Amino acid sequence: MQTKPRYILVLALATFITSLTLGHSQKDDFVVVIDAGHGGRDPGAISNGYKEKEIALDVVLQLGLELETYNDIKVIYTRKTDKFIELWKRADIANKADADLFISIHCNSVTNSKPYGTETWVLGEKNTGRNFEIAKRENEVIFLEENYEENYEGFNPSSPESTIAIGIEQEVYVEQSIELARKIENNFVNKAKRKSRGLKQHSLLVIRNTYMPSVLVELGFISNKREGAYLNSKKGQLTMARSLKEAVISYKKELDQNVGSNISGFDLNNNDEPDETKYSFVDVIFKVQIAASSKNLATKSYNFNGLTDISKDKDGKLYKYYYGSTSDYDKVKSLLQEAKTKGYTSSFVVAYKNGQRVDVSEVLKSVTN
Missing domain, CATH: 3.30.70.1070 (Sporulation related repeat)
Incomplete structure (x- = not known):
């Protein structure tokens, strides 16, 4: 893994405010990196016969097709097949692409079959209650990676204190990430007619080192039989993908109005x-x-x-x-x-x-x- 030398991180902190870039970059294309959570030997959540990695990939591929119909949008996938991708590599793909957005797609699951609804997560430091348990579950994927101790510098997903320090690079984009997350959740409610459990924050490794607005989307609970069946259906996946697409287009339109000439x-x-x-x-x-x-x-x-x-x-x-x-x-x-x-x-x-x-x-x- 290629990591930043520590002296660069220190310098970045020392000159933090003078080097911030808050909007989308001045490129011909608006670059969106979409990430299907888990994959390969990491199935993610499994419940009621549904696998998180499969539903996430299906929705990502559909979302990509929807976005690719726009001539000024370039879509990059972290994976298009059932393969294992380390968490740090997912962020690295987005950074090397100089992406304008990073969207990671997941599904929720709990032992209780009653909970249902969507959630969209942005980087934060709220390390208590269910927020920490969700972050712990998503971050524990690192144990499937080789040399994870080196790649994540001893990060311990089970330690609330360990999550506090991550995300320095993402901090500047929190406001924009929240704006995108709000649009996503609003679309899930108004367009997909799903229940929204709201916008949430925690220290999630998959978005900790991305240098652009980034969100992690939980499409719903596959542990809930009704919602799991919906998310596993073609109709459900298309509806969720189109809701996500509309959120991206709305977000991009607002940026264009602020930094464009028209x-x-x-x-x-x-x-x-x-x-x-x-x-x-x-x-x-x-x-x-x-x-x-x-x-x-x-x-x-x-x-x-x-x-x-x-x-x-x-x-x-x-x-x-x-x-x-x-x-x-x-x-x-x-x-x-x-x-x-x-x-x-x-x-x-x-x-x-x-x-x-x-x-x-x-x-x-x-x-x-």
Whole structure:
């Protein structure tokens, strides 16, 4: 396994805030890596005659077919057959592909046959109760790998303390991962008509070293006979795959609106764009979000590559850092470009109305209404 030298990790922490990239990269294709959990000698959960590794693969292959119909989306699979893939290799595939998203597909199972419903997990440090038991189960796959002690530096899936330190590289993408997870769960409810058990966080090895927004999706409980039968059916797999596809497309569309040149139907590079006054709002404040981190930094220019007018707020365990503040959308576009020239190449515009964060796309739609 190729691992980062420790001195690079230390340097990355020391300069953490100045090297963050938060959006999708400026590539021609939007790259999605989809990962069918388990495989080969690792069957995952087995219950009621259903195997997690088989259902996960079937859904991944269907999801890939759905996404591949879009010309600007490139799909990469960690596996397309029943083969064993080490956890670290799955993240490595995504990193080498410079992926924009990493989605790992799994199925749930418990000894009690009653629980049912979907869950979508992002990286976190909540090490108590059922959250830890789920993470322990998923992480114990490492024991099937050769040289796992070397590859995971003595990581112990049975130790809550061992999970706290992982995920430094993923931390910056937590907010975006949560946004994707919300879209996935909402689609499971609204489109697939499934019960959602919500968005959850824990330290999961399969997404700990990915350098992009990443989620682990539990499609449902194969230990529940009714849900297991649904997930094992072609209809169920197609419905779940299409719900996932719609979540990815919605997520990508929002990113395109923030970092692309065409927003809400207006070509911002076109000389015939609407008058400037149509982009000024009395009750809306625009800012450029340049970073999100657990590090509480002083809003001084030396911490932000020379940028001034920095503000921050706390959202849970994360501090979000912003550049500029204006009610003029054209001005915030200029601020966005300035932030990018300072190294924040994937920063993006956010909007606030009456102190509450709102979708930029919804604000801009009001121009045409």
